[in-house]
Amino acid sequence: MDMIETFKALSNPTRLQILMWLKDPEANFPEQGGHPGVPDDLKGGVCVGSIRNKAGISQSTASQYLDVLQRCGLLLSERHGKWTYFRRNEEAITELAQFVGGEL
Amino acid sequence: MDMIETFKALSNPTRLQILMWLKDPEANFPEQGGHPGVPDDLKGGVCVGSIRNKAGISQSTASQYLDVLQRCGLLLSERHGKWTYFRRNEEAITELAQFVGGEL
DNA sequence: TTGACATATCGCGGTATTACGATATGATGT
DNA sequence: ACATCATATCGTAATACCGCGATATGTCAA
Numbered sequence: 001m002d003m004i005e006t007f008k009a010l011s012n013p014t015r016l017q018i019l020m021w022l023k024d025p026e027a028n029f030p031e032q033g034g035h036p037g038v039p040d041d042l043k044g045g046v047c048v049g050s051i052r053n054k055a056g057i058s059q060s061t062a063s064q065y066l067d068v069l070q071r072c073g074l075l076l077s078e079r080h081g082k083w084t085y086f087r088r089n090e091e092a093i094t095e096l097a098q099f100v101g102g103e104l
Numbered sequence: 105m106d107m108i109e110t111f112k113a114l115s116n117p118t119r120l121q122i123l124m125w126l127k128d129p130e131a132n133f134p135e136q137g138g139h140p141g142v143p144d145d146l147k148g149g150v151c152v153g154s155i156r157n158k159a160g161i162s163q164s165t166a167s168q169y170l171d172v173l174q175r176c177g178l179l180l181s182e183r184h185g186k187w188t189y190f191r192r193n194e195e196a197i198t199e200l201a202q203f204v205g206g207e208l
Numbered sequence: 209t210t211g212a213c214a215t216a217t218c219g220c221g222g223t224a225t226t227a228c229g230a231t232a233t234g235a236t237g238t
Numbered sequence: 239a240c241a242t243c244a245t246a247t248c249g250t251a252a253t254a255c256c257g258c259g260a261t262a263t264g265t266c267a268a
Contacts, residue, residue, distance in 0.1 A: 003114075003120065004115055004116070004117055004120065007111045007112075007114040007115035007120075008111075008115040008255095010107075010111040010115075011108055011111035011112040011114075011115050012108070012255090012256085013108055016107065016108065016111075016208075019208065020207070020208065047214080047215090048214070048215060048216095049214065049215085057257075057258090058257065058258055058259075059214085059215075059216095059258095059259095060215095060216080060217080060218090060257080060258065060259075060260090061256080061257050061258070062215090063214095063215060063216055063217085064216085064217090064256095064257085065257095067216085079215090079264095079265095081214090081265060081266070082213060082214045082215075082264075082265045082266065083214065083215080083265095084214080084215060084216090093204075093208065096204055096208075097201070097204045097205035097208070100197075100200055100201045100204045100205070101201035101204070101205055103124070104120075104123065104124065104197065104200075104201070112225095116225090116226085151244080151245090152244070152245060152246095153244065153245085161227075161228090162227065162228055162229075163228095163229095163244085163245075163246095164227080164228065164229075164230090164245095164246080164247080164248090165226080165227050165228070166245090167244095167245060167246055167247085168226095168227085168246090168247090169227095171246085183234095183235095183245090185235060185236070185244090186234075186235050186236065186242095186243060186244045186245075187235095187244065187245080188244080188245060188246090
């Protein structure tokens, strides 16, 4: 896990916000769900469009931000049909917390 | 504590390294000490010149980096004579660790 | 196959960061 | 007052990041 890339990813207010919103997808993305073949509990993550709406950024920026968060390992993505669902990678976040709480 | 500024400060390899070196000043800055009127145990911190040498960067860059780390609260500085001694702000680092380990 | 939709990638101008040398400030000793 | 040393600030060119619209790719439905 590249800590420099991770800190860089977190040093943008919108990206930090997205990561925190994804702690509670049900509360923060209520309009999500109801996609064909996808359960309503949002365990699998939230799609780009929902995040884009919530954050108030363009589609290309949303896609790019999520890519940055995924590249450094903080998010995981899974494609179902036309949608790409993003969710937190709790292992990576725990690893980051251990680094900051211990080695840093 | 501005988390965005803090993450920005940490997203530079040299600055991250400096913060980690300052966990153990005695081991990482052995040539430090012996300044008139300053105890040898380095409890008060390490001066800019020692950090500059260790990091292999220019004097102006060292001063600027340390200022960035201080502005976001990760370092504290104290002037004694012509030297400015920098040391870690453990309270701030603990606060950061709690944020990453809890709210993030 | 064609159209519609979701997402990804490209290209751009604007802005910030990087790291430096040059110079200014501040402190010490003579 | 002066020279010297440590640090801070200024000005800079190179590079990276920001956020967007335009466009490309991939998926489904008819």
